[in-house]
Amino acid sequence: MNNTRLVRALPVALFLCPLLSACSHAQTGVPATATANPPLFNANFDTPTGTQSGDATFSPGISGNALTLNGTGSVELTQSLDTSKSYTVMAWVKVGKVGGFQTYISSDGPKNSAFFLQLRDDTKHFAFTGLPEGDGEANFASGQDDVETGVWYHLAGVYDATKKTMSLYVNGVLQDSVPFTGAYKAPGPVRLGRAKFDGNPVDFASGQLDDTQIFQSALSGAQILAIARPLLGTPGTAPAIVPASLSVDISKVRAQVSPLLYGLMTEEINHAYDGGLYGELLQNRTFQDNAEKTPHWSLVRDGGTGSMSLDSSQPASAALPKSLKLQITDAKNGRVGVSNDGYWGVPIRPQTRYTASFWARVSPDWKGPLTVELESADGKTRYAGATVKVAGTDWKKYTVTLSTGQVAATTDGRFTLSSRGSGTIWLNLVSLFPPTYKNRPNGNRVDLSEKMAAMKPQFLRFPGGNYLEGNTIAERFDWKKTLGPLENRPGHMGPWGYRSTDGMGLLEFLGWCDDLNMEPVLAVYAGYSLRGDHIAPGPELEPFVQDALDEIEFVTGDQSTKWGKVRAQLGHPKPWKLQYVEIGNEDFFDRSGSYDGRFAQFYDAIKAKYPQLQLISTTMDARTRVKSRKPDLIDEHYYADAREMERKATLYDKYDRNGPKIFVGEWAAYTERVPWQDPQQLNAPTPNMAAALGDAAFMTGMERNSDIVKIQCYAPLFVNVNSGGRQWAPNLLGYNNLVSYGAPSYHAQVMFANNLGDVALDSTLNGGRRLNSSVTRDTKSGALFVKVVNPMGYAQSVKMTIGGAKSVSNSGVATVLQSSGPKDTNSLAQPTKIVPVTKPISNVGADFSYEAPPFSISVLKLNAK
Numbered sequence: 001m002n003n004t005r006l007v008r009a010l011p012v013a014l015f016l017c018p019l020l021s022a023c024s025h026a027q028t029g030v031p032a033t034a035t036a037n038p039p040l041f042n043a044n045f046d047t048p049t050g051t052q053s054g055d056a057t058f059s060p061g062i063s064g065n066a067l068t069l070n071g072t073g074s075v076e077l078t079q080s081l082d083t084s085k086s087y088t089v090m091a092w093v094k095v096g097k098v099g100g101f102q103t104y105i106s107s108d109g110p111k112n113s114a115f116f117l118q119l120r121d122d123t124k125h126f127a128f129t130g131l132p133e134g135d136g137e138a139n140f141a142s143g144q145d146d147v148e149t150g151v152w153y154h155l156a157g158v159y160d161a162t163k164k165t166m167s168l169y170v171n172g173v174l175q176d177s178v179p180f181t182g183a184y185k186a187p188g189p190v191r192l193g194r195a196k197f198d199g200n201p202v203d204f205a206s207g208q209l210d211d212t213q214i215f216q217s218a219l220s221g222a223q224i225l226a227i228a229r230p231l232l233g234t235p236g237t238a239p240a241i242v243p244a245s246l247s248v249d250i251s252k253v254r255a256q257v258s259p260l261l262y263g264l265m266t267e268e269i270n271h272a273y274d275g276g277l278y279g280e281l282l283q284n285r286t287f288q289d290n291a292e293k294t295p296h297w298s299l300v301r302d303g304g305t306g307s308m309s310l311d312s313s314q315p316a317s318a319a320l321p322k323s324l325k326l327q328i329t330d331a332k333n334g335r336v337g338v339s340n341d342g343y344w345g346v347p348i349r350p351q352t353r354y355t356a357s358f359w360a361r362v363s364p365d366w367k368g369p370l371t372v373e374l375e376s377a378d379g380k381t382r383y384a385g386a387t388v389k390v391a392g393t394d395w396k397k398y399t400v401t402l403s404t405g406q407v408a409a410t411t412d413g414r415f416t417l418s419s420r421g422s423g424t425i426w427l428n429l430v431s432l433f434p435p436t437y438k439n440r441p442n443g444n445r446v447d448l449s450e451k452m453a454a455m456k457p458q459f460l461r462f463p464g465g466n467y468l469e470g471n472t473i474a475e476r477f478d479w480k481k482t483l484g485p486l487e488n489r490p491g492h493m494g495p496w497g498y499r500s501t502d503g504m505g506l507l508e509f510l511g512w513c514d515d516l517n518m519e520p521v522l523a524v525y526a527g528y529s530l531r532g533d534h535i536a537p538g539p540e541l542e543p544f545v546q547d548a549l550d551e552i553e554f555v556t557g558d559q560s561t562k563w564g565k566v567r568a569q570l571g572h573p574k575p576w577k578l579q580y581v582e583i584g585n586e587d588f589f590d591r592s593g594s595y596d597g598r599f600a601q602f603y604d605a606i607k608a609k610y611p612q613l614q615l616i617s618t619t620m621d622a623r624t625r626v627k628s629r630k631p632d633l634i635d636e637h638y639y640a641d642a643r644e645m646e647r648k649a650t651l652y653d654k655y656d657r658n659g660p661k662i663f664v665g666e667w668a669a670y671t672e673r674v675p676w677q678d679p680q681q682l683n684a685p686t687p688n689m690a691a692a693l694g695d696a697a698f699m700t701g702m703e704r705n706s707d708i709v710k711i712q713c714y715a716p717l718f719v720n721v722n723s724g725g726r727q728w729a730p731n732l733l734g735y736n737n738l739v740s741y742g743a744p745s746y747h748a749q750v751m752f753a754n755n756l757g758d759v760a761l762d763s764t765l766n767g768g769r770r771l772n773s774s775v776t777r778d779t780k781s782g783a784l785f786v787k788v789v790n791p792m793g794y795a796q797s798v799k800m801t802i803g804g805a806k807s808v809s810n811s812g813v814a815t816v817l818q819s820s821g822p823k824d825t826n827s828l829a830q831p832t833k834i835v836p837v838t839k840p841i842s843n844v845g846a847d848f849s850y851e852a853p854p855f856s857i858s859v860l861k862l863n864a865k
């Protein structure tokens with residue numbers, strides 16, 4: 001059966017798992033807590049039970065005989081279970097094979113089984129799935145661990161009709177608990193070894209079932225554990241969890257932590273700049289977004305008459321060939337004007353000074369003035385306004401301040417230019433800026449900048465990503481066209497389906513570095529674009545190599561250099577420190593095999609002029625790897641399912657120490673659809689806690705191996721969450737035009753980057769389940785940073801031993817990011833549902849135990865000297 005298509009991902013409310021040691025004591029037989037509600041069905045299968053069909057037989061199991069199934073058999077029971085009421089189904093299960101949906105216990109509905117205690121094909125995890133007969137919402141509680149064949153597991157599925165939840169326990173440990181509102185009374189019968197879907201028998205199990213019990217009540221975790229406990233740990237069962245230990249010796253340094261380890265990667269995707277970080281609030285400000293129409297502009301006629309059209313009769317500049325022409329024929333009885341609806345509305349904030357500006361020229365018969373207003377989307381409420389006297393038939397720039405008073409903040413404003421006069425006015429570069437971060441002109445949005453600042457980023461990789469390359473060579477990020485006054489910037493079509501204003505030009509990227517004290521990691525266009533065009537190495541590539549040299553000079557040259565002088569004239573005399581230059585982006589997509597030659601040409605020219613620069617190659621696989629030169633670094637990109645990302649925590653432990661260093665220039669864990677296979681944009685814009693746990697595990701690996709992983713950055717960083725605003729998910733920071741929030745993964749980044757130190761210590765982590773850790777230290781202050789990631793749905797106690805220190809303080813600080821379920825997440829509606837909590841801790845020292853909570857990322861700051 002394929003019930004994935006029926007199962008919607010719903011928020012989970014996962015109940016805290018009882019610690020094994022906290023649960024009721026070991027008993028033999030069915031414990032008193034469970035006998036209080038006698039089972040409807042209790043079979044040890046020592047003698048044949050129920051009506052068998054297919055290959056169902058009985059052969060030795062975990063205790064006496066077990067129901068044995070080989071992919072075609074099942075057993076029908078006579079007991080009837082009311083699936084609209086609370087119930088619990090459980091069995092010892094030995095998995096014969098992993099692959100395909102396999103159901104161990106179910107109850108027939110008219111068309112489908114009402115529930116499935118199963119092994120899923122899509123997740124390869126155990127699950128307890130509820131499926132309504134009609135159009136209700138299906139859901140499943142998922143196991144947390146990979147399943148092994150030939151091993152006995154105790155599975156229990158609980159439907160709680162009061163709480164309306166489905167919960168799954170494996171070996172007496174709660175795995176997941178999800179809302180389920182689709183329960184109904186299935187006629188039955190209860191079946192062992194298969195399910196029913198679309199009227200047909202499906203999901204035949206391979207393996208064995210033993211000690212199967214069915215209760216018409218929701219058993220508690222303690223009751224389930226008490227039933228499972230007598231056989232837990234017996235030979236052939238899933239191994240008991242060995243308590244975790246983490247030992248470290250502060251005198252044993254494994255790696256110097258790269259000072260630039262944590263940085264940022266962004267590009268124009270998901271309205272990251274236009275409609276995101278870049279302060280501009282108006283969309284299509286230069287009327288270049290569409291050749292025939294004027295999207296985001298509408299004609300306002302409050303009682304007057306007039307018209308609006310695109311006009312190319314007298315361009316405002318060579319870069320801006322089209323303007324907006326507003327003809328007012330009669331405004332005696334009301335205003336006539338044009339309105340811009342911004343990026344999903346113009347945000348209105350109280351007590352805020354906005355800078356509005358525009359270029360205009362008027363017909364000789366123009367009678368003004370022009371009124372500039374911030375108002376509600378329907379034009380009925382005015383938040384701020386000013387009048388401007390516009391004169392002259394030549395283009396001129398006008399600037400005016402609009403101040404709001406004590407208004408309520410709203411996402412839903414608009415910007416209007418109107419007049420009660422008459423005549424014709426032409427408009428271009430119509431702009432509205434709120435105050436920007438650090439008041440940098442043409443600068444960045446404040447809340448997003450503050451959130452980035454909290455990440456303590458050390459570098460900014462720009463301008464992409466695909467955005468560097470463009471779909472075609474003509475649509476690459478052509479940095480020289482992004483310099484200087486905005487009226488000289490034509491903008492260009494980006495690869496993510498919309499035009500860029502290039503308001504975020506090269507100098508603005510560098511200003512952003514100034515804002516946050518970051519070092520640029522400059523990616524230069526290397527002659528390959530996304531649709532496959534490339535420029536062959538040799539003379540044709542030379543102008544592009546020269547462009548890269550000029551760009552490096554623009555960034556680093558003093559005023560005696562040609563491009564350093566241009567930069568100074570544009571208002572930034574001081575050059576930037578630059579260590580890393582990336583040559584292209586993801587050139588493993590270039591099927592022509594030209595990257596080796598292109599890289600070599602850039603490499604030789606850049607190294608000849610700037611020998612100190614570290615050059616990054618963008619191909620990582622054997623087929624496309626650069627062979628003719630040794631790149632200083634290789635840019636590796638990893639977008640992986642959260643569990644896969646977690647496994648990558650050990651990736652760099654085994655890397656060649658003599659090869660190029662590593663730049664993990666893009667990476668992110670996802671939990672829903674693969675980001676580039678989500679055409680309908682069904683993925684949530686930002687990742688959930690499960691993804692954050694995968695991310696954090698991966699980060700422990702990068703920290704431990706920072707001798708080779710020199711720089712790394714999550715991607716993408718930004719997403720405008722409005723419908724139509726995004727092309728890719730997951731992303732770290734979500735926003736509309738007014739407010740923003742960080743995903744759990746964002747908070748994990750903040751926690752890691754703020755607690756780093758300068759050395760990674762040798763540490764040994766043993767035992768526990770799927771724990772990951774890194775231990776770093778600040779050698780000057782003695783601060784010791786212990787990071788522990790626990791992706792399991794139960795707490796894990798970690799015994800810590802800190803050796804090699806004269807003294808270890810007996811108090812410290814713990815910062816913990818935790819959720820009640822892996823699918824929990826933050827959103828615009830619940831921006832701070834999952835945030836780190838920092839608390840002092842005591843009773844720490846050279847030897848202590850730390851209990852890592854379920855689904856948690858912990859950073860302990862201790863002191864060891």
Ligand code: AHR
Pocket residue numbers: 267269464465466467585586666715716728
């Ligand atoms: O991060 C999104 C995209 O993923 C980048 O533009 C590209 O480099 C990668 O394929």
